[in-house]
Amino acid sequence: MSNDYLVHVLVLGLATTAALVPPARPRLLARAAFLGGMVVNEVPHLVLALLAASTAAAIWSGDLRTDVLSGVLLAGAVATAVMLILLTRRAARSGSVAGAALRAAGMDRAPARRSWWRTALTPLPIRPRSVRRLRNLRYGGHRRQRLDVLRRRDRPTGGPVLVYFHGGGYFSGSKNWEARGLLHHLAARGWVCVSATYRLRPGAGFEEHLADAEAAMAWARTHAGEHGADATTVVLAGSSAGAHLTALHALRAKPDERPAAAVCLYGYYGRYYGRGADEAVASTPFALPASDAPPFLIAHGSLDNYTSAGTARALAEKLRAESSQPVVHLELPGGQHAFDIVSSWRLTAVLDTLDTLLAVIGVGSGQTCQRPPSRGSRRSGPGP
Template identity: 85%
Template sequence: MPNDYVVHVLVLGLATTAAFSPPTRPRPLARAAFLAGMVVNEVPHLVLTLLAVSTAAAVWSGDLRRDVLSGVLLAGAAATAVMLVALTSRATRSSSVADAALRAAGIDRAPPRQSRWRTALTPLPIRPRSVQRLRNLRYGDHRRQRLDVLRRRDRPTGGPVLVYFHGGGYFSGSKNWEGRGLLHHLAARGWVCMSATYRLRPGAGFEEHLADAEAAMAWARTHAGEYGADATTVVMAGSSAGAHLTSLYALRATPDERPAAAVCLYGYYGRYYGRSTDEVVTSTPFALPASDAPAFLIAHGSLDNQTSAATARALADKLRAESSQPVVHVELPGGQHAFDFVTSWRLTAVIGTLDALLADIGVEAGRQLEAS
């Protein structure tokens, strides 16, 4: 029995198991399971294809015989295939769950959805040729106070602005990895999108992270016009720690600074490391009033073992109770942390939901754009 097929079944089986039923404790095991299953969870159909091709090749070459090891391997491959089919079913239900979330928020709009087949076959978040990326613009003096601007190459004017903040638990992360499908989608429709980095632990603390978010948002408003955008319409978004920053900024901002909408993807919403209720600067959105909150989109995976889906539900409940603006909460079935790493069925469902929410509050992508 060649080692190649043994390795394929073992590796794919372990990664699929990690995606199908990720442990939450202990933390090192939960982290390892998240990393092992991250890609499998978002593109299970491609992993199933790989497993089928590998098995067919082993059968064709005669490597699988009528012996115990071959039987064990085939049983393992079959069990993995069953889990992959279940993972695919979970992922493809994202659009119907997102539609229900819109209806629950009182938004009666059918969001545009990309073909399931197109999503299945093109999951890599490759920047479209129509979108230009301007790298490492400074919004401050520190080396981490940098942002990229993404806009359409034909430079239309009058589009809204999106400012995006990456995740990484405040100790890692980059503007080059997360949220690319979202940024590319809006930029292609005429938005000016900005993806920002910020200072990290241990060299910076909570006040520095928040100050960087405020500085990046101020820079966006001041300079958006230089890139053809309408600086009066700014949407803020973030993933994980970036979602934490987004929720805090949106609830703390003055009326002149408040974003038109806040987009929070698989966010952490508790207090900052080691903080307690006697903190001077509030580090959890639960301790801030939300009567003047903007519209919110909160998207979280139901199986996220890095940040709690229950906390995302609680934040949505708080916002609904206190705010008069739409609050859309999408709990993606089977979703894990960092589901926006690729342009999968889950991310495309979230993007379509965001389009519907923005249209409902009067921020329509591509509205009244003019060629410059």
């Protein structure tokens, strides 16, 4: 009996179980299940192919015999395969759930479906060759006040701006981790995308986080035009703690600084660490008026054991009750925290939903992004 195959089946079985039924308590076990099942939950079909190849190799090499241990291992592999099929079916439902979320928000158009097979076979969020990344530009003096700009290499003009804030619970995280599929998708369409880091705990507190978000937004409005963007149209987005920051900024901003839309992915929406109802500055979007809120897209995994899907539902209900702008709440079946680390079916459903919402509110429809004149081409009208 091969120890390699034994370890393989054991590790995949545990990771698959953690993805299928992640525990919420105790906290340490929940975090371990999230980390162990995170990748399996987003690409179960590829893990299933890996398990099948490993089992076939073990049978071919004679490692699986007719003894009891081989039978137990084979039964474990079959049970894991069944769980992976269930995970695949659950993840693949994200597109239909996205369509239902749009209809619930009063949008009768279905999301534009990307190729099911292309998403299945190319989950790695590799930056397209058409997109250039300008790294570590300063928007402040602190070493964490840095941002990347992603834009198309041919520098189309007039596209909107996306400003994105990463997650990490305000004590960790990087602009290089999550939502790369989102950034690449919009940059390839002619947007100028800004992915910013911000100061973290314990060296910084809530007011510093807010100040950094405002500074990054101000940088985008001042400098995005240098990269060909229409700096008057800014969409704000974030994951986890970044979604918390996004919601707060979208509801706190002055009318002339309010984003055109806010995109919140698996966010935490409660109060900041140690704060209570007597806080001087509201650290939860539930404590802020939403009558002037911009359009919102709130996406959350139904099985997120890191931040509550119920809180995301409650925020969507608050926004719908107080705001006249569209609010799309997308609860992804079986989704966990950090589902945007790969370009999976869930992230694809979010991107399709976002494209539809942006088209409805008239942002980034494609008509605003114009290619620059090619070299040697003649210009019509006056001018050199």
